[in-house]
Amino acid sequence: PKESKFLSQFSLEPFRWANDTMSSIAWGRVTNGMRAMFMAWLAFSASIAWAQDHITERAWMEDTSRQMSWSEVQKQNLQPFTGTLNKGFGHSVIWLRLRVDPNLAPKPARMPEQLVLRIRPVYLDDVRVLDPLSPDDSSKVTGDIHPPSQDELQSLDLLLPIQRGNAPRDIWLRLDSTSTRQIDVQALNEDTLRQSALNQSLVFAGYLALVFLLAVWGIVHWLFSRDRLICAFSIKQIAALLFALCSLGYLRE
Numbered sequence: 001p002k003e004s005k006f007l008s009q010f011s012l013e014p015f016r017w018a019n020d021t022m023s024s025i026a027w028g029r030v031t032n033g034m035r036a037m038f039m040a041w042l043a044f045s046a047s048i049a050w051a052q053d054h055i056t057e058r059a060w061m062e063d064t065s066r067q068m069s070w071s072e073v074q075k076q077n078l079q080p081f082t083g084t085l086n087k088g089f090g091h092s093v094i095w096l097r098l099r100v101d102p103n104l105a106p107k108p109a110r111m112p113e114q115l116v117l118r119i120r121p122v123y124l125d126d127v128r129v130l131d132p133l134s135p136d137d138s139s140k141v142t143g144d145i146h147p148p149s150q151d152e153l154q155s156l157d158l159l160l161p162i163q164r165g166n167a168p169r170d171i172w173l174r175l176d177s178t179s180t181r182q183i184d185v186q187a188l189n190e191d192t193l194r195q196s197a198l199n200q201s202l203v204f205a206g207y208l209a210l211v212f213l214l215a216v217w218g219i220v221h222w223l224f225s226r227d228r229l230i231c232a233f234s235i236k237q238i239a240a241l242l243f244a245l246c247s248l249g250y251l252r253e
Helices: 002-008 013-051 190-225 228-247
Strands: 055-063 093-100 114-120 126-130 158-163 169-176 182-188
Touching (some): 055 182, 114 190, 190 228
Antiparallel strands (some): 114 158, 114 182
16 A cells, blocks of 8 residues: 555656657667668669660750750760769759660560650659750650650650650750759660669558558557657648659649
8 A cells, every 4th residue: 555655756758759760769769770671672673774784875065044945955065973973953954865775685675666765753744855866856855744654655753655666866855843853764675664663652552551551550549648749740640641653753633
């Protein structure tokens, strides 16, 4: 009886709060670890496509006037870059010069006379491809402001088919976007693109499932505990889920 009376003078709330906090921290570490594994899997699957990329050289320039024509841009000095170009937010137009070598990999059985440009991310406003093999083709346009139903190839990425050709050549991309001017372009065979898209869709589906399950866990936990830290975690997971759906291309209209 004396021990019970002694213990009753102390509140157990600090211990409960500490336990919930440690539980949240542990779940945060698990979440970050699983996300890291998914990103590693995505990088591995993407490396397959990078190994078969037909683009051998990349260069860029910024058109602050937004008025330069293709012929004018071809006379300018461009800056070389590798991988993804990231120029942040801005009002200028970005021009890319890409050297495409059609002989880096054997022709596939399907679409042997074509390569497919895979352009990411999907929230770029307007991307136009200018190709010397089809200089009058105005259909090589894609981006967030254009309806996906008009795309020749449907995908979570922006896809534009181009002629394969027989010799290396330079093609040009004109990027005009109000979002961050970050762009990654690959020129792939159809079979390589199909396999890479399958791997990518599996990774995206797994990532979305993980974020969704953690959001549900957080909401259920908060309903029973009313812990503010768990509430903040749940809101963060819901926001991450919505952002992922938009940025990965699932909500393109």
